[in-house]
Amino acid sequence: MHFWLRIKHQYIVPYTPQHNGVVERKKQILMEIERSMVKGQALPHSFWLEGIMCALYVLNRGHMKALQSVTLDEAWHAHKLSIAYTMVFGCLPYGLC
Numbered sequence: 001m002h003f004w005l006r007i008k009h010q011y012i013v014p015y016t017p018q019h020n021g022v023v024e025r026k027k028q029i030l031m032e033i034e035r036s037m038v039k040g041q042a043l044p045h046s047f048w049l050e051g052i053m054c055a056l057y058v059l060n061r062g063h064m065k066a067l068q069s070v071t072l073d074e075a076w077h078a079h080k081l082s083i084a085y086t087m088v089f090g091c092l093p094y095g096l097c
Helices: 021-040 045-060 072-077
Strands: none
Touching: 021 045
């Protein structure tokens, strides 16, 4: 077992999102990324869910401060993750050009 992957329980008062600053900040970052991707490609606001899913995908595969320059997948599976299949958000798929 990896000792740096332990879960730390932090208790807060129910129904008070003000006390959960880490999650609220992560949510704000996610919404900022989503807005910039959707507006950057001049897409309608109805694509907000696809923007959130894309932002989550990218953030979950990025470097983590606690892991020191490796991604979570690299630490867990012990091999580098390929990103050759990724595309720019909002672009046409390869077969539709």
